[in-house]
Amino acid sequence: MIETKGLRKSYRSRAGRETRVVEAVRGVDLSVKEGEIYGFLGPNGAGKTTTLRMLATLITPDGGEAVIAGADLLKDPGEVRRRIGYVAQGGSTWDESTAREELVLQARFYGIHKAEAQQRATKALEAFQLTEYADRKTKTYSGGQRRRVDIALGIIHGPKVVFLDEPTTGLDPQSRAHMWDEVRRLRDEGMTVFITTHYLDEADALCDRIAIMDHGEIVTEGTVDDLKREVAGDVVTVGVNGAAEAATALLRGQDYVRKIEQSQDHSLRLYVDEGSVAIPHILRLLDHAGVELKQMELHRPSLDDVFLTKTGRSLRES
């Protein structure tokens, strides 16, 4: 649904008398499949928004190529516009307009005639639970309501792909959860959703696949589970009553255990490929050998661990 190759963009920025060229995006290769939620994760300033704005035809790439929903971004941006929807980070509604007016106008900008535009607006208002406020000025809306209008505006013409730029930034936890449901609903309706975020939990909960971007480049890409497993595997912590040595000897030979460490409190840290598979084996083995288990814990790596491994720093710090 989205294929890009070597997409890049640099800006000239002036600091005092010197002009510096800032490479915002340095060659992005992407492949997004139809019907998935694809997450673009990275710290602020990583180049996520620039990439997104290029894909949404808002800025022209300096180089590279991209095909979006079958249309060529550089040769035929007009056709790309017809096939995609885009929801900007900073909102898109005019204070003095109502949601219904905005939706009808937006649909008409796509060439949809009046009656059909009105029908679509009514449907969209229902789908996004905005009917109650539909004819009030948008300046009276809450942050969450406004964001829902933004998304409704982005998909009013029934695009194949929708780009959402940090859709939950600035929302309270409840509106955020609500927004996640809306995004999943878009996917379930057959849309491909391309979303940028700098929230780890959001990428984790929402996205089928993610790419991690840093300093204008994609540092890694894949499903969330694969990425986690690739960097660290799961860690099972086993507390054994004074039998650490014996347990270590037993477990060392097992093929599902990658590495064993003994921590200061005499519990064992077992690095395994998949914790949920390893745990029953570990239990059975220790039980048979008569080793008394005090406690057992499974730690799955987080996306932050992935980010740390790939970039050498924590996403939370950057």
Add this chain to the structure above:
Amino acid sequence: MKFLRDTWLVFARQMQLMLRQPVWLIVGVVQPLFYLLLFAPLLKPALGVRTDAEAYELFVPGLLVLLAMFGSLFTGFGLIAELRAGVIERSRVTPVSRLALLVGRSLRDVVSLLFQAALIVVVAVGFGLSVGVLDVLGAFALMAVISLMLSAFSYAISLKLRSEDALAPLLNTISQPLLLTAGILLPLTFAPGWLRRVADWNPFSWATDGVRALFAGDPGADSVWQAGAVIGGLTLVTVVWASRAFARGVR
């Protein structure tokens, strides 16, 4: 065809928003009304004319050109607010005609200007101005063209600057000398020779002369067609430049 449709969509929305806050139409016309009420009475003795009607004949045309200039030159502020709200970006991701985004807005400015101009003329007639309907329509046509030119210019410039803080001083710098050398408040017949030569380079000075001739009931005067030619030509050039700059800015 698509361009006309899109222009209509943009125009209709802008009109709807304007009519929702009609107070701005009135606010825009308050300043010229003050001039009409508080400044025009000084003119009869100052200009040495015999009647109020004669004074208004000289003054109202200048006031109308003033209105056309100032009512249109500052419309870019609204565009900057729309840019900030994300409304322009939302339009840009659709296939809507880029030129329509400009022209639809400029047409709204023309309509609001003509409404205000009509209000001024009606009030002035109440004070004793006498002018032919066709002459007024001719003057309005010229004002509509001025308004189109300056509002397109204003939109293009504000799209380049993207900041009210930069736009305000720039527009003031442009508008003050244009205003003062256009013979708007007093006819330039009082001006020393050098000032009149400076005014010859000011297209709005030609416009003021043309509108004065129309209000004097002399539509056949040279200054009328000259005003049409100067303003028409300049508008053509400005609108072409502005629409290119605008289209580049919103791509």
